[in-house]
Amino acid sequence: MMARAVVFAYHNVGVRCLEVLLAHGVEISLVVTHEDNPNEAIWFDSVAQLASLHDIPVIKPTDPNTDDVLHQIKAAQPDWLFSFYYRHMLKAPLLTVAPRGAYNMHGSLLPKYRGRVPVNWAIIHGEIETGATLHVMNEKPDNGAIIDQQSVPILPNDTAQQVFEKVTTAAELTLYRCLPALLAGTAQRFPQDLSQGGYFGGRKAEDGRIDWAQPAIVIHNLVRAVAPPYPGAHTCIAGQPARILRTLVVSQHLVTTAMPTLYMQDNKLFANCGDGSILRIVELELAGTPLDAAGFMQRFGHTPQTLA
Structure with missing residues (x-):
């Protein structure tokens, strides 16, 4: 049957x-x-x-x-x-x-x-x-x-x-x-x-806000867990809304930094996280527009930008 x-x-x-x-x-x-x-x-x-x-x-x-x-x-x-x-x-x-x-x-x-x-x-x-x-x-x-x-x-x-x-x-x-x-x-x-x-429970877009006081590996896990087609991990750079869409953990060793910052080095973007570990920012949107290392240099020069 x-x-x-x-x-x-x-x-x-x-x-x-x-x-x-x-x-x-x-x-x-x-x-x-x-x-x-x-x-x-x-x-x-x-x-x-x-x-x-x-x-x-x-x-x-x-x-x-x-x-x-x-x-x-x-x-x-x-x-x-x-x-x-x-x-x-x-x-x-x-x-x-x-x-x-x-x-x-x-x-x-x-x-x-x-x-x-x-x-x-x-x-x-x-x-x-x-x-x-x-x-x-x-x-x-x-x-x-x-x-x-x-x-x-x-x-x-x-x-x-x-x-x-x-x-x-x-x-x-x-x-x-x-x-x-x-x-x-x-x-x-x-x-x-x-x-x-x-x-x-379920997750909302606002749950993707990055806490830069967390170690790089924790932030990396959040970024990849909510990457598109999900809403993406979000933060503020230079007072503007930003989405961090792809990252790599490049160091979990502590470096001296007063606060979490985004900066350029060797034509790549990096973020110093709250515990001093380092995250490479592979894909980023600032105010809805893709921003790569060249765009960061054109906009901010060599000045690191605070992450909030």
Whole structure:
């Protein structure tokens, strides 16, 4: 008998995992996704377009936990319910519709980094690996039993987008590997040790403000965690708003400096951080305009500029 599923999905993880279900012959009776936010940079692929390509019905409710949506899910008669980077929490009435269970793909190695934007948080905390985890879905986010997971490395200069691309592949591999056993009813479940991780909330653009009193490595991790297509790490230079978009840690040794400053040396831009460690500024915008070392020299000469 063919397995039938309702899929809640968005973003690249949603697209790739939906492709995996289709490749395994799962009948998708309904896809639930989001309307794209016009105020958000849409740099990822469209679940709705993929569903349309395969003639799968699509709904885009602002709230999935309504009686109307619940009625539509029940009418779709799913054996399974899957959530792949869908942004809303699903409440108990939805989670109990599918008799063979509800499962979520999360972008971390659970139990670490439960909650929102796990890739960004992992980079901010200097992690050297992350991954994707398929787990049983219940009302409390990201704490159900693990079905399978796949790790990927976080290299020292990886940006959030680069890591997210790896996590997308990890999600695809995880689902592809465990789906046959899941559909056959033979997949193992491994309870999480929740003491080994914690919950993290969403992030706002203002959370990307740089604290120059921090060491260079901490600032570097923030910069790459919020680099475009995310809003970018921001600061003030010469009284004007600036975004630091790419950096390299060149020294963690202390140098004598009265305060954090931006300066040019050997035709490169550097920042002395609050503890005296040094950060190379590879990509910078000042008042919305790119500023390289030559532009810095033309504008400020050899005078170091205070960072605030």
